[in-house]
Amino acid sequence: AGSAGGAGAGPAGAAGSAPSSCEELARQVADFECGPLKGSSSEARLALKRKLLVKWHPDKQPSPEHVALATHVMQELQNRPEWNR
Secondary structure, X not given: OOOOOHHHOOHHHHOOOOOOOXXXXXXXXXXHXXXXXXXXXXXXXXXXXXXXXXXXXXXXXXXXXXXXXXXXXXXXXXXXXXXXX
């Protein structure tokens, strides 16, 4: 008997299955986080990017595991076409 929600909630849980690696989880998180950037004005995009940079900055993370994920997420975000418009 599994539980609904919990650790599976959020971007990874929305996909329906657990990611197989830190890199895959980072891709899923970047997909989720870049969603609002797609239809934003340049001012709103800049504000969202700043917010994401602070949220996913490795130095702002509470543990080494979070640092590794945040590093991958930052790399994924910055390689997205939505990010570089």
